[in-house]
Every structure is written in structure tokens, then in C-alpha cells.
Amino acid sequence: MIPHTTRTRRHAVTVVVGLFVLATIDVRGQAPTPAPSPGFDLSGYWSPVLHEDGMDRGAGPEIGDYGGIPINEAGRLFALSYDPSRLTLRHHQCDGYVAPYQMRALGNARAWEERDPKTHRLIAIHWFSQTFEGKRTIWMDGRPHPPAYAPHSWMGFSTGRFVGNALEVQTTHLKQGWYRRNGTPESDQATLVEFFVRHGDRLTHTVVVTDPVYLEEPLVTTTDFYRQPTDHQNWLFPCDDGEQVLGRAPDDVPSYLFGQNPFVKEYRTKYKLAAVGHLGGAASGQPEIVSTLAAAGDDPSLERPSRNAPATSKAAPVEPTDGNIHILPVRGNVYLLVGDEGNIVVQVGSEGVFVVDTGSGARAAKTLAAIRTLSDKPVQFIANTSFLPDRTGGNEVLRKAGADLSVRGTFFSLQFRDAGVGATIMAHQNVQNRLNAAKRPADALPTDTFLEERRRTFHNDDAIEMLWQPNAVTDGDSLVHFRRADVIATGNIFTTTQYPFIDVAHGGTVEGEIKALNQILERTVFEHQGQGGTLVVPGHGYLSDEHEVVEYRDMVVIVRDRIRALAQSGATLEQVKAARPTADYDTRYGATTGPWTTDMFVEAVYRTVRR
Amino acid sequence: MTRSHVARRVAASAIVLVLVPVVARAQRGGFPPAPQSPRLAAPIDLTGYWVSLVTEDWRYRVATPPKGDYNSVPLNPAGRKAADAWDPARDEAAGEQCKAYGVGGVMRLPGRLHVVWLDDRTLTIETDAGTQVRTLRFGPAPTGVSDWQGNSQASWDRMEGAMGAGLLFGGGGFGVGNTGGGSLKVVTKGMKPGHLRKNGVPYSADAVITEYFDRFDLAGGDALLVVSTEVVDPTYLAQPFWTSTHFKKQRDATGWKPTPCTAR
Numbered sequence: 119m120i121p122h123t124t125r126t127r128r129h130a131v132t133v134v135v136g137l138f139v140l141a142t143i144d145v146r147g148q149a150p151t152p153a154p155s156p157g158f159d160l161s162g163y164w165s166p167v168l169h170e171d172g173m174d175r176g177a178g179p180e181i182g183d184y185g186g187i188p189i190n191e192a193g194r195l196f197a198l199s200y201d202p203s204r205l206t207l208r209h210h211q212c213d214g215y216v217a218p219y220q221m222r223a224l225g226n227a228r229a230w231e232e233r234d235p236k237t238h239r240l241i242a243i244h245w246f247s248q249t250f251e252g253k254r255t256i257w258m259d260g261r262p263h264p265p266a267y268a269p270h271s272w273m274g275f276s277t278g279r280f281v282g283n284a285l286e287v288q289t290t291h292l293k294q295g296w297y298r299r300n301g302t303p304e305s306d307q308a309t310l311v312e313f314f315v316r317h318g319d320r321l322t323h324t325v326v327v328t329d330p331v332y333l334e335e336p337l338v339t340t341t342d343f344y345r346q347p348t349d350h351q352n353w354l355f356p357c358d359d360g361e362q363v364l365g366r367a368p369d370d371v372p373s374y375l376f377g378q379n380p381f382v383k384e385y386r387t388k389y390k391l392a393a394v395g396h397l398g399g400a401a402s403g404q405p406e407i408v409s410t411l412a413a414a415g416d417d418p419s420l421e422r423p424s425r426n427a428p429a430t431s432k433a434a435p436v437e438p439t440d441g442n443i444h445i446l447p448v449r450g451n452v453y454l455l456v457g458d459e460g461n462i463v464v465q466v467g468s469e470g471v472f473v474v475d476t477g478s479g480a481r482a483a484k485t486l487a488a489i490r491t492l493s494d495k496p497v498q499f500i501a502n503t504s505f506l507p508d509r510t511g512g513n514e515v516l517r518k519a520g521a522d523l524s525v526r527g528t529f530f531s532l533q534f535r536d537a538g539v540g541a542t543i544m545a546h547q548n549v550q551n552r553l554n555a556a557k558r559p560a561d562a563l564p565t566d567t568f569l570e571e572r573r574r575t576f577h578n579d580d581a582i583e584m585l586w587q588p589n590a591v592t593d594g595d596s597l598v599h600f601r602r603a604d605v606i607a608t609g610n611i612f613t614t615t616q617y618p619f620i621d622v623a624h625g626g627t628v629e630g631e632i633k634a635l636n637q638i639l640e641r642t643v644f645e646h647q648g649q650g651g652t653l654v655v656p657g658h659g660y661l662s663d664e665h666e667v668v669e670y671r672d673m674v675v676i677v678r679d680r681i682r683a684l685a686q687s688g689a690t691l692e693q694v695k696a697a698r699p700t701a702d703y704d705t706r707y708g709a710t711t712g713p714w715t716t717d718m719f720v721e722a723v724y725r726t727v728r729r
Numbered sequence: 730m731t732r733s734h735v736a737r738r739v740a741a742s743a744i745v746l747v748l749v750p751v752v753a754r755a756q757r758g759g760f761p762p763a764p765q766s767p768r769l770a771a772p773i774d775l776t777g778y779w780v781s782l783v784t785e786d787w788r789y790r791v792a793t794p795p796k797g798d799y800n801s802v803p804l805n806p807a808g809r810k811a812a813d814a815w816d817p818a819r820d821e822a823a824g825e826q827c828k829a830y831g832v833g834g835v836m837r838l839p840g841r842l843h844v845v846w847l848d849d850r851t852l853t854i855e856t857d858a859g860t861q862v863r864t865l866r867f868g869p870a871p872t873g874v875s876d877w878q879g880n881s882q883a884s885w886d887r888m889e890g891a892m893g894a895g896l897l898f899g900g901g902g903f904g905v906g907n908t909g910g911g912s913l914k915v916v917t918k919g920m921k922p923g924h925l926r927k928n929g930v931p932y933s934a935d936a937v938i939t940e941y942f943d944r945f946d947l948a949g950g951d952a953l954l955v956v957s958t959e960v961v962d963p964t965y966l967a968q969p970f971w972t973s974t975h976f977k978k979q980r981d982a983t984g985w986k987p988t989p990c991t992a993r
Contacts, residue, residue, distance in 0.1 A: 167971045168801060169801050169802065169803065169970055169971050169972055170785045170786050170801060170972055170973070171785050171786060171801070172800050172801030173800055173801070183787075183788065185787035185788060185791065186782075186783050186784040186785065186787035186791075187784065188784075281910070282772075282773070282910025282911070283887075283910035283911055283912060283943070284910065284943070284945060286945075311947065311948075313943075313945045313955075315912070315941075315943050315955075315957075317886065317912065317914075317941045317957065320941075320957065320959070320971070322941070322943070322955060322957045322973050324943075324945060324953065324955050324973075324975065326947060326953070337784060338782050338784060338953060338975050338977070339784055339785060339975075340785070340955050340957075340973035340974070340975050341973070342957065342971045342972070342973050344971070389788060389792075390792075391788065391792060395791060396788075402783075402787070402791075403782050403783045403784050403787070404780070404782075404783070404839070405780065405781060405783070405839035405840045405841060405857075405858070405984070406984070407783070407791050407839065408791055408792070408839050411791060411792055
């Protein structure tokens with residue numbers, strides 16, 4: 119037995135050593151500096167206070183009320199062109215709110231924490247808004263933001279940390295939406311920095327929106343909430359797109375031609391406010407606007423595009439630039455491969471690999487290696503959505519590396535010694551014709567073509583349809599729909615990176631392009647509030663759903679309508695270009711150099727609407 | 730091991746648990762030092778020039794709205810009656826052009842602020858709109874002659890205080906460290922009656938206005954000042970009137986242009 123005095127000494131040593139060791143570390147077990155903010159608990163029920171912008175956030179803003187929003191020319195023209203009747207279009211009826219608007223919307227909110235059940239460290243803060251059931255997840259565990267080619271959502275992807283007395287949140291990957299409910303646009307390139315500060319039962323939310331497409335400078339808004347003691351038990355906001363406007367043409371997208379929005383002047387007259395203020399812009403939110411408004415007269419020229427040089431896209435590049443092929447799981451056994459200058463879709467399974475498009479071919483070997491990480495089965499089928507080089511560039515390499523075991527040992531193989539040697543390439547007949555004309559190698563040509571509307575196959579437990587879209591981008595475009603996975607590969611009919619490449623010389627038309635985009639929308643089903651559900655892989659750009667296609671379709675229709683109106687009035691091509699019919703979309707899709715400029719797009723539309 | 734040994738070990742462990750946060754805190758700067766002056770104790774720097782960003786209630790702030798247009802303000806019947814009786818000519822005749830530039834309205838007007846420490850216990854906010862000066866005093870509630878800006882009592886509202894943590898747990902308790910963050914809280918009473926908006930939306934001399942000033946630093950060196958305001962007025966408001974108003978930090982006095990009050 120140890121003597122009592124020894125035990126006492128041992129206790130003392132334990133205490134001293136314990137104090138020494140523990141005192142050298144932070145009480146949270148983290149490095150002692152810098153001391154992070156302790157944070158605060160956001161949990162509970164919160165109601166928005168509508169003492170600011172009450173009409174905007176309640177009944178709705180008036181048309182032409184963009185004052186204080188630092189929108190640029192493109193944003194102003196987009197808003198002026200906006201007709202609220204657009205919301206009656208089937209695919210807009212359930213549009214949700216984007217995060218910066220959602221935080222200012224009507225309706226209550228609920229916040230709660232998600233903690234690790236063992237360590238109790240904070241993983242995420244959830245914020246649920248009653249209106250449109252907007253659910254935000256603010257990740258607090260230090261995870262990175264997704265890559266540029268990942269999907270966007272109404273709420274975006276948010277990460278947070280406590281700084282000082284605030285919860286600071288960074289948000290990316292937002293969908294296109296609005297800053298005000300009168301069409302003042304928010305682009306899918308917008309990013310947010312937010313600060314939540316709590317003063318007792320009052321919560322003040324500050325958001326700084328940076329939007330290179332539609333804002334001249336960051337937009338700052340602040341919104342108040344007060345804490346509710348109890349659950350009001352009214353959280354749902356159901357929506358379906360059941361409203362129908364009978365007889366409306368599928369290519370009817372309500373909009374106003376530049377300078378012809380009748381309600382803007384009405385607003386200006388009603389409140390005696392000059393256009394230079396109420397049509398927004400960074401200057402409209404500065405104190406000097408008070409004296410400017412007092413001196414300014416009516417200036418309707420702001421309702422039309424300026425004579426400035428066309429703007430170019432301010433969108434962040436989506437394509438990786440590290441020379442590697444990147445894989446993004448899409449759904450089930452379907453994957454997106456990016457990095458070879460054109461999106462590639464890969465379906466894997468026990469029957470073999472099914473590939474939609476093969477990229478430019480510049481990195482075909484790496485594409486093949488990426489496929490090998492997903493499946494050890496041979497590439498059995500390649501579907502080309504078009505003959506264009508960014509769709510077919512890797513055909514030869516991928517075909518040679520594959521095999522179509524389904525035709526070996528058949529009568530077919532008795533006729534052709536090489537039957538099943540290499541992957542089978544499927545495409546519309548016009549793709550084969552175009553590639554033949556381009557003298558592409560035999561191994562790059564489709565070997566299984568179709569002439570009518572649809573080519574179908576059941577592969578890897580999924581029904582796959584190729585749907586010909588006549589005279590869209592070219593005369594041989596197809597959509598590929600994986601029906602079980604519910605993923606649609608669109609080829610270049612839809613991209614998130616540029617105006618549609620309407621290749622008039624090879625059969626493309628704007629009318630066919632609009633029909634093709636509507637065909638995509640005929641097949642999509644959103645999961646909730648207009649997002650999710652059917653996933654859409656564009657030819658270039660980020661993984662999308664129907665909302666991105668709808669906005670893109672709207673853009674093509676609206677530009678078509680403007681150019682058609684100008685053409686019908688007798689405008690020459692040069693006059694049409696000078697009128698800048700794409701002025702509200704150029705900061706998103708425009709280009710003045712490269713293979714597909716805004717002028718080329720305008721010319722393609724002009725030429726086809728005059729037929 | 731006897732019960733007394735167990736008890737001693739438990740006691741020793743308890744001492745460790747109690748003292749660790751204290752020691753840890755001491756390593757980060759020791760026990761709370763002797764009280765500093767409010768100026769030295771400031772958790773955030775509000776001084777300098779700030780310009781208002783009028784992105785909300787734009788129509789009501791950049792121009793004088795029509796009489797009777799008090800959308801969003803929770804006026805009670807007496808408040809509506811007073812707003813409907815607004816007569817700027819009468820205010821001018823009475824020399825009361827500054828009604829909208831009082832503490833209840835001046836922060837919402839487009840303009841710039843100049844925030845400076847007058848002394849270690851007094852912060853002042855000058856506004857170029859209406860050429861007003863707000864005096865925010867730390868310490869006991871000030872008294873004095875009632876004017877447009879009233880008597881403002883200031884205090885630092887630190888997160889650790891808001892958390893209600895005690896000294897025993899290092900000012901923060903387990904899992905709660907010191908912050909370095911905080912807000913300026915200002916409570917103002919005793920002001921002359923004025924206007925919440927330029928078109929005569931009223932507040933009375935009985936109103937109590939509580940404000941929180943928060944500073945947020947942004948990447949690139951920009952900073953925002955957000956003033957969250959609550960107006961409680963049993964005379965004219967049916968419920969507290971809440972607004973939050975934001976300003977952007979300026980490097981210098983660019984744009985500073987003091988202007989007189991106007992009633993219209």
C-alpha cells in the first residue's frame with residue numbers, strides 16, 4: 119500500500135500537471151490563437167419585420183421601381199423588358215425565390231442547428247422560410263464550396279463562421295432570380311456575403327450581393343426579424359404548375375420591346391420621379407441622387423440600349439483549366455465528365471459503358487482513363503448529339519477502346535468481320551453525313567444511325583431515348599434522355615455559357631432551337647418549387663435543371679421577338695446589330711471575340727427569321 | 730482506493746475543470762483588466778466618414794413622399810391623424826424645418842456621417858443632412874435641454890455579456906470563448922417631437938429610440954455600418970417601428986456637404 123503522504127503528493131502532482139497541460143491548450147481543444155468567436159444560437163422561430171419596403175415585400179413593387187438597386191444597363195433593360203405575365207408560363211408558375219430575395223420575403227422562418235451526435239460540434243445551421251419553402255443549409259464544418267460545374271439552386275451553397283458578434287455566411291451557386299418582384303434581375307453568377315447579428319429577440323440580417331452580370335456595384339440590404347415564442351405550425355407552401363392559358367403558343371414568352379413598357383412612364387408620372395433615379399443604378403442609392411432628382415427631367419432614352427459597344431460575358435468560367443478530366447456524379451449510374459471542352463455524359467452498368475458525346479478529343483486519353491475509374495466494362499455505345507467537333511472529337515479514341523458485344527456472334531458478324539469491334543456510335547443520319555463530308559476517319563463516324571424522331575435502347579436497366587431535334591443548332595441534333603435516371607443530355611442545344619450556336623450553314627434555325635428547348639421542357643419534371651427533379655446536362659456549362667433551360671428558352675424567344683420586329687420594320691442586319699437586341703443578356707452570354715460572337719448569333723437569328 | 734481518495738480525486742478534477750478556462754483565459758490576456766474608458770474598450774471602430782446606401786424605402790427617402798403616404802409605418806389612429814395633418818409651411822413658419830432631421834429620422838436620410846470621439850466617454854455623430862450633431866454619452870443616463878437629437882445613453886453591447894456567462898467560466902463558459910466583437914447600443918429619450926419620414930409621419934416626445942450600431946468588415950478593405958433602430962412611441966405608434974439602415978465606410982470626407990434642414 120502506498121503511504122498516504124505519497125498519495126497526497128501524487129494528487130498534487132496530478133493537479134499541477136493537469137493544470138499545466140490543460141492550460142496550454144484552448145478550452146475548446148483548438149489552437150490557442152486566434153480565438154474564434156463563440157457564436158450564438160440562431161435557433162427558433164423568426165418573423166420578418168415589414169417596416170421597410172413593405173409594399174415591395176408584401177403586395178409587390180410597382181413596375182419601374184428599381185430605385186436604389188445598383189443595376190447596370192443590362193439589368194435595367196432586363197427589368198424594363200420584363201412582363202409579369204411571364205409568371206403565368208407553365209414553367210415559371212412555381213419559381214422559387216433566390217436567397218437574397220427570400221430573406222426579405224413575407225412569411226416566417228425557423229432556424230435550427232445540426233450537430234455531430236458524439237462531439238456536438240456544429241455541422242450546419244438550417245434556415246427554413248415559409249414562403250416557397252425555401253430551405254437554406256449553412257455549412258459550419260469548413261467544407262469547401264462545390265466546383266463551378268456543380269448545380270445551382272434557389273438558396274445556393276452556403277458556408278458560415280462566427281466572426282465577432284456576427285454569423286458570416288458566404289453563398290455561391292445561386293439560380294437566376296430577382297432582387298425585386300418586378301423583374302429586377304439577379305443572375306446565376308451572384309454571390310453573397312451575409313451577416314446575421316442578434317440583439318436579444320431581434321435579428322438583423324445584412325446581405326452584400328455581388329453580381330457581375332447585372333450589378334454595377336454590390337447591393338447591400340438589411341432585414342429585421344423578431345423572435346416568436348411558439349411554432350405557428352404553418353410551414354408549407356404547395357405549388358404545382360396546373361394553371362393553363364389555353365391557346366397560347368409554346369414560343370410565347372411575354373416581354374416588352376425596348377422602350378415600349380407602358381407602366382414605367384406611369385410610375386414616373388405618379389410619383390414625379392426622374393428616370394435617372396427610379397430606373398436604378400449605383401448612383402441612385404447615393405446621397406447625391408436627392409439633388410440629381412430635383413434637377414433632372416424625364417429621360418426616356420434610359421429605356422433603350424445605349425450606343426455603347428456591346429458588353430461581353432461576365433460569367434465565371436465553368437470549364438476546368440488544369441488539363442484534367444473531372445467527374446461529377448449526376449444521378450444513379452450517370453456521371454458528368456468535364457474538362458475536354460465539351461460536357462460528356464457517362465452511364466455505367468453491367469452491360470457496358472454508354473457515353474453521350476466525346477468532347478473535343480484533345481484529352482480523349484484522359485477521358486478514357488476517367489471512364490475506367492467508373493467502370494471496367496468496355497465502352498459499348500457512344501451517342502453523338504451533333505456532328506460538331508466538341509461533340510465528336512473523341513469518337514475515334516473512345517470507339518477504338520470499346521467493344522459492342524451485343525453484335526458479336528450474330529448474323530451481322532458473319533457479314534462484317536469487324537462487327538462489335540469498337541464501340542457502336544449512334545447518331546442521327548445527318549451527323550454521319552456531315553462527318554463524312556468533313557472527311558473524318560471511319561472510326562469517328564456513327565455506325566448506327568436513325569432518320570425519324572427517335573432512337574431508343576434499354577441499357578444498364580434504363581430506357582434511353584435519342585430524340586432528333588430538326589434544324590435547331592444544326593440539322594442533326596439529338597437530345598438523349600436517360601429515363602430511369604431522369605437525366606437529359608442536350609448537346610449544344612442548351613448551354614450555360616454562350617448564346618446558342620445556331621449553325622445556319624448546317625441547317626440550324628432559331629425556330630428549331632426554340633422548339634428543341636421546349637422539347638426539353640416537355641420532358642422535365644421539377645422536384646419542388648421549380649427546381650431539382652429532371653437533371654439537364656448542357657453541352658457546355660454547369661449541371662442544370664429545368665429552371666436554367668426555361669431562362670435560356672426565354673432569352674432566345676425574347677431576342678428572336680426583338681429581331682423579328684426589327685426585321686419586319688425593314689431594318690437591315692447592320693441596323694439590327696446597332697439596336698443591340700441582346701443588350702440585357704450580353705453581360706451573361708455575350709462575346710466580341712472567339713468562335714461565337716454576339717454579332718454571329720444576331721446574324722443567325724436575323725437570317726432565319728427573315729425566311 | 731478508499732472513498733476519501735475518490736472524493737479527493739473528484740475534488741482535484743473539479744478544481745482543474747473550474748480553473749482551466751480561467752488559466753486559458755489568463756493566457757489570452759488575463760482576467761478582465763480594470764475598467765477602461767469606453768473609448769479604449771471599444772470592441773469596434775465606428776469612427777470616420779460613412780455614406781448611406783439608400784437601397785431600401787428608396788422612394789420614401791430620396792424625395793419627400795406625398796402627404797398621407799405612410800406605408801409600412803405602424804401608426805396608430807393618432808399617428809395617422811397627425812401625418813394627415815402635416816403642413817410643411819406651418820413647420821417653416823414655426824422655424825421647425827428640422828423635424829425630419831431629429832434622432833427618429835436623420836439616420837434614414839440620404840447623407841454622410843462623421844463619427845468622432847469627443848472625449849473618452851463621448852462619441853459624436855455629425856450628419857451632413859440637416860447639419861445635425863448627435864452626442865452619445867457613455868455612463869449614467871444624460872439629462873439636458875431637449876432638442877431634436879434628445880439625450881442618448883451609449884454602452885457597448887458585447888457578445889459575452891449577451892451570453893450571460895460568468896467570471897467563473899472565463900467570461901464565456903465551456904465552449905464559449907471571448908469574442909472581440911460587439912455592438913454599440915444607444916438609447917435616446919427626451920427629444921423634441923419629429924418626423925420618421927419627411928412627409929410628416931410623426932413621433933412624439935414620449936418616444937424611446939433604441940439603436941444598435943454594428944460594423945462588418947468586407948474583403949478588400951470595405952466596411953459596413955448597420956444601424957438597427959427601434960422606435961417605441963405610445964403616442965403615435967401601434968407597435969415598435971423597426972428599421973435597419975446601412976452605410977459604407979469612406980476613406981476620407983469626400984462628398985461631405987452639410988446642408989440645412991428643409992421641411993419639404
